[in-house]
Amino acid sequence: MNSYITLLSSNDYILPLLALNQNLIDLKSKYPLFVIVSADVDTKTIDILKKYNINYKITTPLSYSPETIKRVSQWDQSQVITTATKLEIFNTDFDKVIYLDADSFFIYNIDHLFDYPDGAMYNEPGWEGGFTGMFTYIPKNHNFEYYKTLIQNLPILDGNLLAELWFPFKSNPKYRIPTEYFLNITLDNLDNFIDTVKGFHFCYKYKPW
Numbered sequence: 001m002n003s004y005i006t007l008l009s010s011n012d013y014i015l016p017l018l019a020l021n022q023n024l025i026d027l028k029s030k031y032p033l034f035v036i037v038s039a040d041v042d043t044k045t046i047d048i049l050k051k052y053n054i055n056y057k058i059t060t061p062l063s064y065s066p067e068t069i070k071r072v073s074q075w076d077q078s079q080v081i082t083t084a085t086k087l088e089i090f091n092t093d094f095d096k097v098i099y100l101d102a103d104s105f106f107i108y109n110i111d112h113l114f115d116y117p118d119g120a121m122y123n124e125p126g127w128e129g130g131f132t133g134m135f136t137y138i139p140k141n142h143n144f145e146y147y148k149t150l151i152q153n154l155p156i157l158d159g160n161l162l163a164e165l166w167f168p169f170k171s172n173p174k175y176r177i178p179t180e181y182f183l184n185i186t187l188d189n190l191d192n193f194i195d196t197v198k199g200f201h202f203c204y205k206y207k208p209w
Helices: 013-027 045-052 067-073 074-079 083-088 111-115 142-152 158-164 187-192
Strands: 001-010 033-038 055-059 095-101 104-108 131-138 199-201
Touching: 001 013, 001 083, 013 033, 013 045, 013 104, 033 045, 033 083, 045 055, 055 083, 083 095, 083 131, 083 142, 083 158, 095 111, 131 158, 131 199, 142 158
Parallel strands: 001 033, 001 095, 033 055
Antiparallel strands: 095 131, 104 199
């Protein structure tokens, strides 16, 4: 079975997650959204997932290495320090998965992106390392325990780790999901792109919810 998957590591992201789930439903996706939920998310949030019949798995939060935590600034810690738990997405039994950050929204059905190969990433303009807000993977091809060991012992964040592990992205265009599917955007530049893109990633301060 194929599935979309996302991470809920904070109660603050339940609204965008609900919006993403409804977005996929409205676009008549053939595949459901599955959620990896950090165990420190409260029961009220879990109840909301149940209310909307969203399948989920609760997992113990993963931690970065002490050196990584030390290097991340105080401002960034609240934003990224919980993202190590994203690696739990590899600890699943789906046949093929598209990972999406919860603050994503699409104009068109994107089910055809499952045709991309294992390890294909969204092609962030100007960044050769890849961008891990959207990527495809086959769980059985990945060693979750190995990834977990790396993230807990090396001074590296989740996105950098995956971009380094998935070498084909850097040299083979068939592993690059085009820019128009997942444009990083803020509300003040939305009007400039609304007619040309297929999907948005509201990854900055301003959110539409």
